[in-house]
Amino acid sequence: MNTICGHSIEDYMALVERFHGHPAPGLLAGGFMVDLAKKNLPDGEFFDALCETKVCLPDAIQILTPCTVGNGWLKIVDTGRFALALFEKYTGEGVRVHLDAGRLGPYPEYESWFFRRRPKREQDRDRLMREIAEAGAGVMGVNRVRVDAGLVGKNxxxxxxxxxxxxxxxxxxxxxxxxxxxxxxxxxxx
Amino acid sequence: MNTICGHSIEDYMALVERFHGHPAPGLLAGGFMVDLAKKNLPDGEFFDALCETKVCLPDAIQILTPCTVGNGWLKIVDTGRFALALFEKYTGEGVRVHLDAGRLGPYPEYESWFFRRRPKREQDRDRLMREIAEAGAGVMGVNRVRVDAGLVGKNxxxxxxxxxxxxxxxxxxxxxxxxxxxxxxxxxxx
Incomplete structure (x- = not known):
């Protein structure tokens, strides 16, 4: 059974609805990404976050970590990629997690959503959410990174x-x- | 008695601590700004938000409105000014609220904090929070604006x-x- 940072998927999606306003597919995928990144950091480490897109993903980070835009622990550099990094706040050492589209083959609705191949009204929403939940962290790539010095530390x-x-x-x-x-x-x- | 979007100051600051991590002065000032902006919009209007700084203020907006960075209803254009606008999502018509430093004279600790004249450890924190609460919306300027078309509507x-x-x-x-x-x-x- 997939969980997200200790929450059941249902409980997490309730938090999503309250903060984000609606149970967006990107927040479910993003939840698995934050969960995977946290599992790859040393326990109890005090980390900052970097998000590579403004769409959806920042809210998964703001819901599941202490990092927010306004407290400065979440920085957004919009590369357009669906990816995030959690890193040690002084050294910049950490992990980057991205959604690896090459692994989406077994999940056609997920793949079609990710590449925006169909307008929203033609999506099979239930199937999409089921596929994202089923795929979990299995479609995410994870790498060790050192975040650029310009993004490390408090301004x-x-x-x-x-x-x-x-x-x-x-x-x-x-x-x-x-x-x-x-x-x-x-x-x-x- | 000053309230913030229907919350007592204490209740609002509890929400701030939970989301932002600590009871920051900028979140208290920002709460009054969001409250004032909402009071100057037609009731029930469906609005988007624009924030002119990345520091503190985005979190006041994310706590007190449905607008978040990840759902796209909050946009940040960093002019460095402590100001925000709430606006009708299709026309861009709305109100801008800024902290008007010219009115801070009666609040020396607030003024010194706003201009970052003293390091944090030399601030009188209790007095600062008391002055911000006392000043409330009285030190905020409010203007009608039309938000630039490039910032209106969903991307x-x-x-x-x-x-x-x-x-x-x-x-x-x-x-x-x-x-x-x-x-x-x-x-x-x-």
Whole structure:
């Protein structure tokens, strides 16, 4: 019987519904990924997380580990790959887990979902969830990695000052103006 | 008595500790910001969220609204400003709330924390939390905004294919290779 970080699949999916809003297939697959990564770390290690996509997977990490976007222990670098790493927070040593599409052959609905081959309305949802649960960590690849030094350790943030453009405080080390005054598109001009 | 989205401050800070790991000052300030933004939206409106910083504030949004990073209803564009917007998910019409440092004069500990003028160990933590709770939404600025069209609506994701570099699936619309093979620094080379 597959479990996810000590939860039954049902209990885990209830946590998913509460936080993520709906029982998404990506959260079920992601749960097995977090579980596998944790099993490959030394017990009790204090780890940070790196997520390679913004879609679904960050929520599996936020539900199952102490790492969140807002506390800085979860960093997202969007490579577009469905992969995550858990790593020791000072050395960057850790494990990376990815969904290995080459192993999805025995799970046609899972494979079709992963490659987005069919619109959502044509998916067989029950079968998809059953296949993901059945496959569990068996379709995940796991490797030891050392996370790039730029992603290891806390960004202390540094001094903030009012931006000369808008007057709102921002961390001065990021440039002469805040990101909005430097041109990031945020709000439509009136 | 200040409340935060219907919670007493104590109850809200218990939710914060559970999700964020510790009762951070930024989460208390952020709670008042989310509360104020929600009060300025039409009742029952189905909204998305935009957060202008990765520090603390995304977790206040993830605790108090249905919007999370993984479900795509919370987008983060890091301008460095302590600000958020809640907006109607199709039109982008909504409200932006920011912490208005010009109003922090009566709250010296709050002001010193916000501008990071003293190292954490020199902060008077109890006084800081008391000042943030006392100030509540009174130090927040609120404006109507229309969020940039590029940030409105769901990114459907598009087709994924194996990356010719690493073989892992990624959304082909993002380029000829996945972000990692395109050069994003993630893992140290052996």
């Amino acid at each position: 202390s943030g540094g001094k903030t000052e009012p931006c000369p453009g808008c007057g709102e405080a921002y961390p001065v080390e990021t440039g002469a103006r805040c990101g909005a005054c430097a041109g990031l598109p945020l709000y439509a001009r009136p | 459907s994701g598009g087709k994924t294919e194996p990356c010719p570099g690493c073989g892992e699936a990624y959304p082909v619309e993002t380029g000829a290779r996945c972000g990692a093979c395109a050069g994003l620094p993630l893992y140290a080379r052996p």
